[in-house]
Amino acid sequence: MTQYLFVPPAVLSLPIRGRAERFPIHRIFCVGRNYHAHAVEMGRPVDKSMEQPFYFTKSPQTLVESGATVAYPPRTSNYHYEMELVIAVGRPGFRVSEANAHALVYGYAAGLDMTRRDLQLVARDKGRPWDTGKDIEQGSVCSEIVPMPGVVIERGAIALEVNAQTKQSSNVDKLIWNIRELIADLSTYYHLQPGDLIYTGTPEGVGAVLPGDQITGRVEGVAEIALCVGAPE
Numbered sequence: 001m002t003q004y005l006f007v008p009p010a011v012l013s014l015p016i017r018g019r020a021e022r023f024p025i026h027r028i029f030c031v032g033r034n035y036h037a038h039a040v041e042m043g044r045p046v047d048k049s050m051e052q053p054f055y056f057t058k059s060p061q062t063l064v065e066s067g068a069t070v071a072y073p074p075r076t077s078n079y080h081y082e083m084e085l086v087i088a089v090g091r092p093g094f095r096v097s098e099a100n101a102h103a104l105v106y107g108y109a110a111g112l113d114m115t116r117r118d119l120q121l122v123a124r125d126k127g128r129p130w131d132t133g134k135d136i137e138q139g140s141v142c143s144e145i146v147p148m149p150g151v152v153i154e155r156g157a158i159a160l161e162v163n164a165q166t167k168q169s170s171n172v173d174k175l176i177w178n179i180r181e182l183i184a185d186l187s188t189y190y191h192l193q194p195g196d197l198i199y200t201g202t203p204e205g206v207g208a209v210l211p212g213d214q215i216t217g218r219v220e221g222v223a224e225i226a227l228c229v230g231a232p233e
């Protein structure tokens with residue numbers, strides 16, 4: 001039996017609706033600028049005929065379950081919410097066709113891709129990596145995983161409120177690259193594995209939160225999510 005110098009990190013996991021087993025997390029992929037109105041508000045419109053989707057990753061250790069209270073993170077004064085539909089991958093796939101992409105889907109969740117917008121934009125404009133803007137401790141929030149094996153979601157309202165005031169309201173039928181296209185394209189870069197999460201991008205209306213704010217959100221037909229922003233450490 002392998003012996004370790006210290007106790008290895010725990011396996012990160014999420015509850016699965018209707019099951020006792022939990023969903024172990026392998027990797028967290030995020031899609032950038034995947035709703036036209038959000039790309040415009042970020043000052044970077046997308047021309048699908050000329051561009052490909054792009055991705056960044058967040059460490060699985062950044063995962064936090066819906067319902068948590070998280071400390072307002074250090075080194076930012078512009079901490080943003082991004083409400084997203086999340087794909088939970090349940091089968092391996094590499095260079096998967098769009099026609100076969102559904103076979104990788106175990107289910108879906110509602111997610112928050114929390115972002116240090118100030119650091120992200122400095123990094124973007126200086127051509128630096130986004131890690132400190134995106135890979136934030138307790139910055140990848142996710143609901144329970146809702147099993148929908150083989151289902152491709154094509155529409156459904158997606159919305160977010162801060163302190164019960166609506167901030168984001170759109171529909172996942174407005175994704176620039178849809179579920180089939182994302183799975184097929186991402187699988188040209190990575191051997192997708194069970195336990196991978198794919199945050200599919202946020203609609204318009206992103207904005208800042210402050211300590212004490214209550215975030216609520218939902219993807220119609222999938223799940224709800226909640227997060228309380230606590231005091232800074």
Ligand code: MN
Nearest residue numbers: 082113201202
């Ligand atoms: Mn995002």
